[in-house]
Amino acid sequence: MTSDVETAPRAGGTFLFKESEGPNGGPGRTISFAGVDIQPRSYAELAAASSNLPITIQLDMYNGEILHTDFNGVDPGTVVHVSTTLESRFTSRAIGLVKGGWLPSALATIKADSIILVDRNVVTEIVSRFESGVKKGREPDFLDLFEDSPIRINPMLCALEGNSRRMPDPHETKAQIDEAVNKLRRALPKAEIVVGAKSLEGVLGLIENTRASFSRKNAMLLELAPTLCAPTSRKDVAARIASVIEAADRFDVSRKS
Template identity: 30%
Template structure:
């Protein structure tokens, strides 16, 4: 007979969590991140710049404390997500991709002098930029969808009109060439089915940030978040060291957890994975309504 021991205790950090390490299956505070490779996005490098400039902000102390966990030989820190997002709020050219990578890497080297910052040679830039090229056609479809759907979800709707708006959102996604299982569509529906009174969780709204007048630049910001999650899945499929994605965006962390990504694989050279959005993404729906929504999406996905 093997004796087992279960221990339960609470941990109080010096500061509220302001940085999240997204890993397959969920997220961890940076203090507990076990993945040796960390991808970082522009809101991390932006905060490192703010800390370096000595900006006076209410969240500086907490962010400085949490980001110090990155400043360690334990991690390889990769700025490729900054390069994929680019600097011009549009899909970057190869030159812009390389420039953004170099700039982000310099910020990381200065702000995290003890960390091992990934560097690229020309062959690595070419290989990484293939990710951007592979996203190009879908990028244009996603921009069209987000610009069109944002006014539809800018304000909360009465319960009796939700089915009609849902149908319009799904029809719009299909007309733009998007899957009904795509990140933009699921996130838009998360906005539609947020709490009636506007209280948390407002996960979809925190990522898309919809408004009645929504620009392509705003759409690009949301798409950059979706790309970061897809890239996290991709790098964990490549067979190298386990990777995590460090972000300061709590809504993006919640979206990642809420999507419940599983069944990672490759089919014909294309990355595949399953999404099973949890009920927390659609707070206005009860369990039965949530299951019915997933059934509608999954049975009507013709893309």
């Protein structure tokens, strides 16, 4: 079956599959369903993908409920499981990290209670694509499906990153939150920006909780940088790895960091 798929992730998570051509060359049949769970994709698929090219991934959806169909013998209310290859005309410049892996941004927010934690790069990509909720005409991307959608966005990661190449102080943190909120509201006015009275307090708490660890990692990287910035010959690789592990132990940084 050759088919097209349309989705309105924030409108109840409804998918519509429509055949390009039905049996024996007849009209294409349709089937719509909602409430699906989507299997996250693996790191190997992410590593093989290119952010500036249309994405092709295995799409496995399950626990969906059929809303309407003109397929014979298939009734509304039936639970549906779908396994297919998604050959999209969309790029996926921003991905969603979800439990168990990743998904293209719009598919990662299929559940009505999803909250998108955006970093500075994703905010920049959103702002470059939308003005007052309207797309600016760039190449199609999964982010375009956020147009006119009441998605929920939390910009706290932007504040944690800062823009001064050091851990931000309280004044800088508040300024970063305000800047991200203003940009997102201009770009996507129908989005719900999840920022409350306790947001700044929470971010500052996270910063303080990570300050000691950040300082140790920073010192370790500054020490190692001169030996890692230049090309390493094959015969020196093992010794270079050993020096990194030794430094991690000495600075009390997890070897898995």
